[in-house]
Amino acid sequence: MKTYSVCTGNLRVGRRLLTWAVAMVVLLWSLGGCGLQEPEKITAENALKRLSERNRPRFNDDAGFASLRRSIASARAYLEKLDPDRQFTFGPDVYPASRLLATLDAFEAVLDANPTPEELNRQVSEKFLVYQSVGSDGDGGMLFTGYYEPLLEGTLEYDPEYRYPLYGLPEDLVCVNLGRFKEKFKGEQICGRLSGNSLVPYYTREEIDSKNMLEAEGLEIAWVKDPVDLFFLHVQGSGRIKDKYGHTYHVHYAGKNGQPYRSIGKLLIDEGVIEKEAMSMQALREYLENHPEDLERVFNHNPSYVFFDVVDEPAIGYAGQPLEGGRAAAVDHRIFPMGALAFVQTEQPAVEHGVLTRWEEMNRFVLTLDTGGAIRGAGRMDFFWGNGDYAEIAAGHMKQDGRLFFLVVKEGNDA
Known part of the structure; x- marks a missing residue:
């Protein structure tokens, strides 16, 4: 989950529509006590x-x-x-x-x-x-x-051998910098989509991957062979895709759905599947590869979803520069x-x-x-x-x- 080029704070709406309705919804939410948590006690001033x-x-x-x-x-x-x-x-x-x-x-x-x-x-x-x-x-x-930066087997064109898509950034994704509305929310943002005149949470991982809510939108930028590799690409935030002809492509974080990140490692620890002391990415991968029937349930525990770009550069960070x-x-x-x-x-x-x-x-x-x-x-x-x-x-x-x-x-x- 790491190479980021996040929203700039301007309300970004599909087809570039920017409405007073969205602004008012966000303003009321950020000022009116609509369930947003107070910032952590640790701040930039005392960290x-x-x-x-x-x-x-x-x-x-x-x-x-x-x-x-x-x-x-x-x-x-x-x-x-x-x-x-x-x-x-x-x-x-x-x-x-x-x-x-x-x-x-x-x-x-x-x-x-x-x-x-x-x-x-x-x-x-x-x-x-x-x-x-x-x-x-x-x-x-x-x-x-x-x-x-992981390396995945995949292709930029659909192939029956490579069935699992990477999606580009949806046009209807709206990201709002709450700090522009009230100082105490500085550094916080919410992402969602318009439903009528309301801003609602964006689709979860389950809605995107299991219920195919983006399937008809033409957002696929690449396909990969292994769903476990794809999930870990979402966690890492950037990676490389190598096709059957030996060509390698870089894919970078373009944005995310705004849903909370939930650890599947913690889920399996809590369920007693993997001991806490033994938990690692390798242990997770071993469990997932040996239990394909459990992939959907485990993956959907984490509603956060990452969207990607295909780019020429290697790993790029939040600061917009190459990572060494x-x-x-x-x-x-x-x-x-x-x-x-x-x-x-x-x-x-x-x-x-x-x-x-x-x-x-x-x-x-x-x-x-x-x-x-x-x-x-x-x-x-x-x-x-x-x-x-x-x-x-x-x-x-x-x-x-x-x-x-x-x-x-x-x-x-x-x-």
Whole structure:
């Protein structure tokens, strides 16, 4: 669920009709207490705390700087498209986009010197302010999960061998930025469709896949061979489709139906089908492939549905820029800044002959370039592993504890 190019906040209606009826429905809903939940207690203003020098972590990096520079380039491209005065919140402090760009410049200058681990730690500690996420427990505790870019067998033209469609964005999908109506809903949106003069929830996964509500709309952009692969593509948010002739196509997230995301992993844990300690994407896949009679029920437990585009580029994140495997991450964009330089302390898998053998310490600089429907709150980060066998294993098994920090270059009297 990760490569996003979400609605901009303008009311978007099929055939480009924009009616006062929709505006009034949304306004009444957002202002009139129609069941919307209050925002979480954690906000952008308290999700990060600035650390004193004695409380900062030791900064080191366990991956090559070349991939880090490519991810920095993606963050820079994102920030350069913004108004230089666009504000980003780092807990108690607010900085313009120009300060985030200056942070990337200063950090690349450190990398240019090809520093030793000791020198890297010293330079970062001296030149940057450090903020730590309060985490899910208020004490910095984070849960790190992973995602990747899967490869599916499929085709862009219908073929009886490839029966499961990917749908493009429906014209009747309406996405509304509620923050434009009331400040307390900043970062929140609802998606639905018009039924007469009413805005109603958009079709669920069950209505789309089991009841074929979109079948006659001509929205199919590709077809794939395996329904399990397709479901996991929805979870990952982007992927590649390889046809029988060896051609490969990139498919990216274009939007979603606005329905809540519900974990099928949690469903099977609650039902006692898979033990919590044994849960992974691989365990899920094994169960689903061995129980085809249960696919429809399990899949429909998650009403959220993703729509796709076929594009030329590899994985693109919420920030609209390429994601570098091992150097990009998804966070809750409502409370953490996009395009920011971050530092993570967690664990990564060691894999031998295609088998996860152990977990090893991971200390790494990453850039926040993506978000996701299940990535909510100050205690979550989803780490993008790229594509390939290792990426699939890492993404499927990763559910590690850790710590998350953000860096901002010092200026003037900053201490």
